[in-house]
Amino acid sequence: MSTSNKLAFRAKGLVVTYDSSRGPVKAIDGLDATVADGEFVSILGPSGCGKSTLLKIVSGLLKPSAGTVELGGASITGPRRDIGIVFQQPTLLPWQTVLQNILLPIRTLGLNRTEGRARADALLRLVGLEKFANNYPHELSGGMQQRIGIARGMIHDPGLLLMDEPFAALDAMTREHMMAELQRIWMAAGKSVIFITHSIPEAVFLSDRVLVLSQRPAHLVKDMTIALPRPRTEETMGTREFGEYCTALRALFNEITR
Ligand SMILES: Nc1ncnc2c1ncn2[C@@H]1O[C@H](COP(=O)(O)OP(=O)(O)OP(=O)(O)O)[C@@H](O)[C@H]1O
Ligand SMILES: [Mg+2]
Structure with missing residues (x-):
């Protein structure tokens, strides 16, 4: 089911500060990030660093405190109909x-x-x-x-699908199966995807690029292109290249969370 409906995303100098009961909480601090038309991009970052906050910004539910965010070349000014959201729980x-x-x-x-x-x-x-x-x-x-x-x-x-840890509640076997399913669905549908995950192998398996965020307040630490051929399969996960991507990301992650 192929459509030409794809949306590119760009954040420049994005800052998000929440007003909480205990004073201002800066969640994102000077984030630069892009997602090209039809690209699959994963966001990897420590717990509480600001990943879901970024999705709220992309979906227009939250306004930036500073910086610019654009979808399809136009500034995001409020909730939009041309994005789709998939949550951690299916909430049916x-x-x-x-x-x-x-x-x-x-x-x-x-x-x-x-x-x-x-x-x-x-x-x-x-x-x-x-x-x-x-x-x-x-x-x-x-x-x-x-x-x-x-x-x-x-x-x-929608031209852009936002997925916030959609497989986190699933068991390991189902999760692996769903990774392959999602790749197939994405390849057939041709949408831009922003995929939040805590799983390094999941990010490497699915993504064109992996964006690694710092501890809160989040900024971009690494923009890693995953140059593995598609469709990726179970065999892909056994290759040296796949292992090297995972090792590099794990080392980076250990450095960030140290
Ligand atoms: N509505 C809010 N008011 C005040 N602070 C908030 C609000 N929402 C989130 N925060 C704070 O902003 C920071 C980032 O939260 P966010 O939910 O974006 O993190 P996350 O990276 O998605 O975390 P996780 O990996 O646990 O899902 C956290 O410190 C959180 O406590
Ligand atoms: Mg979150």
Whole structure:
């Protein structure tokens, strides 16, 4: 299901300071980052460094304290319809079927229902769940529920998909399977993706580039291009190159968190 809908992202000198009950908390301090059209970029950084804050900025839910953020060359001024979000938990409505859950953004955004229905059918096939359209979430495994979350995030054909640790709640085996699935879905759909993870192998497996952030307040420590051929497979993870990327990122991470 290929579309030409892709969005590039750029942050320049981004600063984000929260007003908390205990005074100002600076979460991001002078972050420069880019995501090109159709690129898969992972964000890796210590816990609490400001990763989810960055996603809130990209999605327009939060305003920068300083610096500029752009999507598709235009300044981000508020919440936007042309991005999709996939959360750590699938957050499906238990009383709605798989199909109804996927169609939810069509209703909340007031989009064309006929087109939405056609896209839902195509997305159900893309995520391999076409037989489960009329099942309820509790009848599906965690991995299947997360795939519904991905389909729901893409139903309104966003140019950029934001994923905040989408596989963190899954067991190790399902997680590996979902990495391969996500790569396949991304290669077929051709969207820009910003993917937050705590897993170095997951970042290396999936990404065109990995951006490593510092401890809070976050700035960019490393922009690493992952030049492994696609599609990446289980064998890829056994190669020397894959191991070298992981080792380099782990060393960097140890340095940051020391
Ligand atoms: N609404 C808020 N008000 C005040 N401080 C906040 C708010 N949201 C986040 N913070 C603080 O900003 C910092 C960055 O938070 P953020 O959620 O972006 O981190 P993170 O990198 O996503 O962490 P994790 O890896 O644990 O998910 C943290 O110190 C957090 O306590
Ligand atoms: Mg977070």
